[in-house]
Amino acid sequence: MGRAFEYRKATKLKRWGHMAKTFTRLGKQIAIAVKAGGPEPENNPALRSVIAVCKRENMPKDNIERAIKNAMGKDQSDYKGVTYEGYGPHGVAVFVDTLTDNTTRTVADVRSVFNKFSGNMGTTGSLSFLFDHKCVFTFKKKADMDMDDFILEMIDYGVDEEFDEDEEEGTITIYGEPTSYNAIQKKLEADGFEDVGGEFTYIPNDLKDVTPEQRETINKMVDKLEEFDDVQTVYTNMKPEESAEQWNFRRTRLLVKTERNCSSIRLMAHVANTSKWASRKVL
16 A cells, blocks of 8 residues: 555544544535536536545435535535645644635634644645645446556546555545546546545655654644634644554565565675685686
8 A cells, every 4th residue: 555545544544533524524515516516416527526425434315415405505605725734743744624614713713723732834835845735536446457557548637656455445546636636537437437536635745753642742733623614634744653453564574675685695695605616716
């Protein structure tokens, strides 16, 4: 599994602990999609994509239909996507993605948390060098699918070479530039892939190691930010906590690599000694 997959998986597992919050976040995305393209999924690619994400997050069908119906109401708020960024405690970068109908309220809420944890909010774009903005698509893998051929074809539509496969779920996750979102979605749907769910995300390109105590403090800050309804997702460049299974897997790979290196060194030494012996024999 790639770096992006592990980071997003850790973020997703954390979100599952706040299921109600996740449904609220998805409800806002449904509202934006409906206002932009109408309430019929078959005629609204953005809405189809959000619904696929809702299903993957186990959002009940009734909740999805209710969100679509509410989005058609005249009193529905107009949401605007705004990001806030800065440094939290211990020099960890924090990127806050929001959907809000009142930016004055939202910026005050976000700044209050940064201040509480002795952080510093920066200007928009000040941390862009630490995060890669990507569109992400997850869909069901077809039987006997050749991933090399698939990725080679999808590169023409703006997809990155890196992809992730979840064998338990039977799904593939691909990444691309945000500007390629529509082209990628159209291609996947045209090729008959099922449950195509797309979204935008920020993936840290330089993860920062932290101590358990520092991790606890940063997690408290993230939890505090996520209490606000306007906040969609909070990203940090804190290195995800490694599970025992991941640690054992990495340790095994390291041991195997070390053993291979030692074997190579022993072989080189043997060849060198043999060459010296042969040279002396000739002399």
